[in-house]
Amino acid sequence: MISALRAEFRKLLTVRSTYFVTLFAFVLLVFMSLYVEGYKNGRENVAVGGSLYLAGSITQHSGILAIFGAIVALLLLAHEYRYSTIMYTLTSARSRSKVLLAKMLVVFSYVFVLTVVGALVGLWLMTVGLHWAGGTMLQQNISIVTYIGKMLFYTEGYALAALLIVALIRNQVAAIVVLFFEPGTFEALMSLLLKSKSVYMPFMSLAQVVAAPVKEIGRNRPTILSDTGTLSVEKAMLVFGIYLVVGWTIAWLLFLKRDAN
Amino acid sequence: MITVQNLSKKYKKKLAVDDLSFTVRTGKVTGFLGPNGAGKSTTMRLMLGLDHGAGKTLFDELPLYQHPQPAKVAGILLEAKAFHPTRSARNHLRILAEAGGIPLSRVDEVLEIVGLQDVARKGPGKFSLGMSQRLGIAAALLGEPQYLILDEPANGLDPEGIAWLRQFIKDYADKGNAVFISSHLLSEMAQMADDIIVIGKGKMIAQGSVNEIIAKGTGAGVLVRSSEKTKLKQMLQDKRVNFTASEGGFKVTGMTTEEIGMLLFGAGLPVLELSREEASLEEAFLEMTAGSEEFGTKKEGQQ
Numbered sequence: 410m411i412s413a414l415r416a417e418f419r420k421l422l423t424v425r426s427t428y429f430v431t432l433f434a435f436v437l438l439v440f441m442s443l444y445v446e447g448y449k450n451g452r453e454n455v456a457v458g459g460s461l462y463l464a465g466s467i468t469q470h471s472g473i474l475a476i477f478g479a480i481v482a483l484l485l486l487a488h489e490y491r492y493s494t495i496m497y498t499l500t501s502a503r504s505r506s507k508v509l510l511a512k513m514l515v516v517f518s519y520v521f522v523l524t525v526v527g528a529l530v531g532l533w534l535m536t537v538g539l540h541w542a543g544g545t546m547l548q549q550n551i552s553i554v555t556y557i558g559k560m561l562f563y564t565e566g567y568a569l570a571a572l573l574i575v576a577l578i579r580n581q582v583a584a585i586v587v588l589f590f591e592p593g594t595f596e597a598l599m600s601l602l603l604k605s606k607s608v609y610m611p612f613m614s615l616a617q618v619v620a621a622p623v624k625e626i627g628r629n630r631p632t633i634l635s636d637t638g639t640l641s642v643e644k645a646m647l648v649f650g651i652y653l654v655v656g657w658t659i660a661w662l663l664f665l666k667r668d669a670n
Numbered sequence: 671m672i673t674v675q676n677l678s679k680k681y682k683k684k685l686a687v688d689d690l691s692f693t694v695r696t697g698k699v700t701g702f703l704g705p706n707g708a709g710k711s712t713t714m715r716l717m718l719g720l721d722h723g724a725g726k727t728l729f730d731e732l733p734l735y736q737h738p739q740p741a742k743v744a745g746i747l748l749e750a751k752a753f754h755p756t757r758s759a760r761n762h763l764r765i766l767a768e769a770g771g772i773p774l775s776r777v778d779e780v781l782e783i784v785g786l787q788d789v790a791r792k793g794p795g796k797f798s799l800g801m802s803q804r805l806g807i808a809a810a811l812l813g814e815p816q817y818l819i820l821d822e823p824a825n826g827l828d829p830e831g832i833a834w835l836r837q838f839i840k841d842y843a844d845k846g847n848a849v850f851i852s853s854h855l856l857s858e859m860a861q862m863a864d865d866i867i868v869i870g871k872g873k874m875i876a877q878g879s880v881n882e883i884i885a886k887g888t889g890a891g892v893l894v895r896s897s898e899k900t901k902l903k904q905m906l907q908d909k910r911v912n913f914t915a916s917e918g919g920f921k922v923t924g925m926t927t928e929e930i931g932m933l934l935f936g937a938g939l940p941v942l943e944l945s946r947e948e949a950s951l952e953e954a955f956l957e958m959t960a961g962s963e964e965f966g967t968k969k970e971g972q973q
Contacts, residue, residue: 416769423761424754493752497809500718500734501741501769668721 447538755795
């Protein structure tokens with residue numbers, strides 16, 4: 410298992426895409442937190458006075474970190490199929506389950522670091538931006554642990570879902586299409602049909618984890634109001650968790666049974 | 671020894687590998703031959719557990735994945751371009767070494783063995799096919815495995831590379847290892863292999879030593895030419911000799927040069943040529959696999 414973990418970490422850290430994607434995520438994070446949430450909102454005094462301003466920024470930061478973290482996660486497995494290195498990976502290992510577990514752990518670790526660093530950097534830059542604009546933030550109604558905890562669940566969930574999509578589809582292009590199409594188009598269209606029940610769809614339930622206090626914030630920040638319905642954070646975690654467990658059980662069984670190509 | 675027992679693999683309705691059984695002996699190079707689409711690559715993948723099918727393959731009594739360190743048991747080369755194009759050759763091998771529990775110091779050793787040390791830090795995406803093959807061979811050698819399983823390793827190699835590969839593989843087997851190698855370069859295989867396995871449409875056609883396989887073909891014979899071609903043909907028919915028309919004369923099988931020479935002398939026929947023609951692995955292979963090609967070309971005049 411240690412061998413598999415070391416190999417997977419090395420795979421992650423020896424391709425340029427990991428660095429490009431991470432860099433792009435941070436560039437976007439810097440722009441959003443320093444300029445939009447800090448400087449611009451500070452100057453226009455948009456809801457900065459609210460006690461849930463910080464809680465609202467979770468959605469923004471989580472979205473950026475999750476999508477880029479998910480792309481890195483997706484590529485870690487998709488490259489194996491695209492470049493046929495999966496045959497080396499599987500013939501070196503005694504167990505296919507360990508290979509899959511090692512990939513999940515590596516993705517989890519990478520996204521953990523990305524999220525914690527991203528959350529702290531984003532928070533700090535937002536404060537810097539506010540001071541730069543001459544604004545001040547009131548005492549916030551959210552702890553830093555909750556702030557990072559929710560972001561972690563969201564980004565880890567997104568990354569593991571991306572990895573799951575590749576494990577099922579085994580094609581890089583198709584997996585990227587599904588990763589963007591499923592939450593962005595499919596679930597959006599389905600929400601027209603399911604109305605308030607749409608929060609039980611995979612990515613919408615995951616979004617509820619970071620958007621849970623939206624009604625409360627809504628008084629001050631109508632721009633982030635959601636009309637998809639609401640779930641408590643715990644219930645949203647449970648719903649998405651069930652999707653993930655069921656999906657990964659199927660992916661794991663297929664990974665054991667299918668030919669490696 | 672690798673023992674392959676009753677391997678079968680079906681893709682939908684097509685039987686790609688049909689009840690194959692054979693052994694790959696240690697200390698020997700075993701050539702694996704068959705026309706395109708015969709099932710060679712599928713057989714290799716089944717042996718390694720990459721594909722799932724019926725039957726089993728034992729590497730010293732155990733399936734590959736049951737060995738504590740599979741990478742030290744079998745080194746594989748199934749595809750020349752199985753690497754990330756921008757990850758350096760050295761990092762590619764380091765990953766394989768990590769995964770197989772092999773010391774990283776071995777990476778530089780195998781790069782030197784295959785002659786890629788100067789391009790080790792470059793991404794292999796722009797490598798030629800020959801260089802890619804060398805990287806694949808380096809990957810196979812990482813764990814100093816007892817068994818090498820190589821699918822078309824000579825593809826894209828230059829003549830120097832092929833000569834190097836031939837000698838390397840023979841030396842590797844001589845050290846008490848086993849090499850199982852597929853190739854379409856039959857002349858190379860004849861020089862390199864000790865044993866040959868021939869399959870067609872997934873089925874076993876022949877197996878044995880190189881000489882045994884060649885002997886199964888009808889390529890060997892004696893070429894005889896005379897200025898009196900009609901009389902020569904009549905004489906051969908009268909003596910009930912097996913012969914076919916060949917190169918302006920006749921190719922006689924089942925008789926020695928001396929025996930035919932005496933016949934010609936006895937009949938008083940002038941002799942323009944009397945020479946022994948050795949059979950080749952290629953001729954034997956083509957005869958054996960005739961009709962079992964998956965993607966056979968149309969012969970001239972064939973409808």
